[in-house]
Amino acid sequence: MNLEWLTFSAATHIILASSSLYILIKDGSKPVRIWAWILLIVFLPIVGALLYFSFGVNLRRRKLFDLKKEIDYVQFETFVQKYSQEAEVELLKRHDVAPKYLHLIRLLTKVNSSIITFNNKVQILNDGPDTFQSIFRACEGAKSYIHLQYYIFIDGILADKFLEIFINKIKEGVAVRIIYDAVGSWELSRDLIARYQEIGVEIIPFMPVRFGRLARLNYRNHRKILVIDGEIGFTGGINIDDKYILDNDALGHWSDTHLKIEGMGVNFLHFVFLSDWLFVSKENLIKPSMFRILDPVGDTPLQIVSSGPDADYPNILQQYLYILYQAKKYVYIVNPYLVPDSNLSMAIKTVALSGIDVRIIVPSKSESPIIHYTIQSYFSRFLNAGVKIYLYNGGFIHSKVILSDDAICSIGTANLDIRSFEQNFEINALIYDEDTTLTMKEQYYTFQADSSLLTLKEHAARSNSERIKEKLSRLSSPLM
Numbered sequence: 001m002n003l004e005w006l007t008f009s010a011a012t013h014i015i016l017a018s019s020s021l022y023i024l025i026k027d028g029s030k031p032v033r034i035w036a037w038i039l040l041i042v043f044l045p046i047v048g049a050l051l052y053f054s055f056g057v058n059l060r061r062r063k064l065f066d067l068k069k070e071i072d073y074v075q076f077e078t079f080v081q082k083y084s085q086e087a088e089v090e091l092l093k094r095h096d097v098a099p100k101y102l103h104l105i106r107l108l109t110k111v112n113s114s115i116i117t118f119n120n121k122v123q124i125l126n127d128g129p130d131t132f133q134s135i136f137r138a139c140e141g142a143k144s145y146i147h148l149q150y151y152i153f154i155d156g157i158l159a160d161k162f163l164e165i166f167i168n169k170i171k172e173g174v175a176v177r178i179i180y181d182a183v184g185s186w187e188l189s190r191d192l193i194a195r196y197q198e199i200g201v202e203i204i205p206f207m208p209v210r211f212g213r214l215a216r217l218n219y220r221n222h223r224k225i226l227v228i229d230g231e232i233g234f235t236g237g238i239n240i241d242d243k244y245i246l247d248n249d250a251l252g253h254w255s256d257t258h259l260k261i262e263g264m265g266v267n268f269l270h271f272v273f274l275s276d277w278l279f280v281s282k283e284n285l286i287k288p289s290m291f292r293i294l295d296p297v298g299d300t301p302l303q304i305v306s307s308g309p310d311a312d313y314p315n316i317l318q319q320y321l322y323i324l325y326q327a328k329k330y331v332y333i334v335n336p337y338l339v340p341d342s343n344l345s346m347a348i349k350t351v352a353l354s355g356i357d358v359r360i361i362v363p364s365k366s367e368s369p370i371i372h373y374t375i376q377s378y379f380s381r382f383l384n385a386g387v388k389i390y391l392y393n394g395g396f397i398h399s400k401v402i403l404s405d406d407a408i409c410s411i412g413t414a415n416l417d418i419r420s421f422e423q424n425f426e427i428n429a430l431i432y433d434e435d436t437t438l439t440m441k442e443q444y445y446t447f448q449a450d451s452s453l454l455t456l457k458e459h460a461a462r463s464n465s466e467r468i469k470e471k472l473s474r475l476s477s478p479l480m
Contacts, residue, residue: 120263121298128244152239253395394450
């Protein structure tokens with residue numbers, strides 16, 4: 001029996017390893033990722049291959065996202081063309097948009113079909129209570145529709161409050177549509193889904209994982225989008241999870257940054273939701289009536305940047321690299337997951353070595369030991385390059401923010417990791433405005449005050465066991 005089991009196990013390992021290695025090389029991944037997966041597949045029999053089929057198969061090169069990409073651009077082209085010439089004329093008139101960002105604006109316009117908009121009003125929202133107070137107030141004022149999309153949408157006080165609001169709004173004729181990520185919202189109960197459906201909410205999961213389609217597990221919709229009537233939009237790091245209003249037992253207070261947008265920029269935020277809605281529901285709501293030339297409500301220039309496996313270029317990675325390399329005084333970053341690829345890692349070190357003040361705030365403790373030690377494995381090279389690393393002690397910081405030179409700031413959903421750049425569907429709001437950047441800068445200093453500066457001497461004094469844990473954890477970086 002033992003011999004038969006060993007023979008079966010060996011045969012299974014050979015079959016899984018051979019097929020996974022064939023697909024891995026055929027898909028044309030980066031050499032560093034190929035070798036990382038080869039090590040896992042070879043040295044973790046069966047388990048390594050199953051991990052690859054779950055997390056490593058490159059669906060970007062397959063047909064899963066082709067139709068989505070094609071429909072997105074064709075349907076939105078008319079509105080983009082109509083508004084782009086007007087935006088370019090306005091851009092050249094505006095002296096408050098730093099000239100050094102003109103090429104970034106045009107780059108993102110070309111690769112992301114997201115035009116810069118000017119007549120916006122933005123409000124930075126910090127943490128859950130203020131954010132949800134603003135969100136609930138906006139939803140209660142809805143006249144036509146409420147469109148929500150969240151990575152995590154689970155049962156609790158917040159989900160019940162949304163249900164209460166939706167009951168009243170649907171009675172008034174307001175349409176409510178929800179997209180939730182099937183993996184991120186794993187804890188969302190069938191009972192709550194049924195209660196939403198019973199009152200008339202259209203609620204659909206993004207890429208549910210089924211047996212035989214494990215590769216879908218790797219491609220998640222990490223976006224957080226809320227659009228009301230095409231006039232008010234929200235995006236940022238906050239999910240529909242009670243840990244944002246009730247402190248988490250393990251990590252304490254959950255700090256995050258969100259953004260409320262009013263004005264023309266909402267059109268481009270809305271387009272991202274509608275294209276995802278088309279993908280999950282096959283219902284095409286990308287129609288001229290959904291996009292409007294709105295009256296000015298403010299004077300803040302912003303650009304919506306989305307990225308995902310359906311994009312030809314890593315738009316958000318390009319955004320981060322551009323901001324770093326254009327910096328003249330400082331770059332301040334807040335992000336909970338610092339697992340950069342070689343391009344971003346080199347950019348951070350290069351900019352810091354050139355004398356630019358580069359600061360990064362990360363949590364002092366993470367959701368898992370593997371994530372904690374993987375992030376920590378990057379510290380030595382950054383500290384040696386002169387990067388200032390602050391460990392946030394006020395709980396868990398989940399903000400995804402980058403700002404530079406009192407001129408530009410980005411608030412959104414994308415982490416500084418390979419997953420956000422290559423595998424997740426993400427969205428950022430890029431704001432070219434001094435007042436907004438200075439407001440975010442003050443909030444950054446608040447985060448920094450609750451953090452401890454990690455010195456190179458302190459980091460070098462860590463134990464050998466810590467170093468070993470870092471090296472072992474870093475092997476998992478292809479999965480992050």
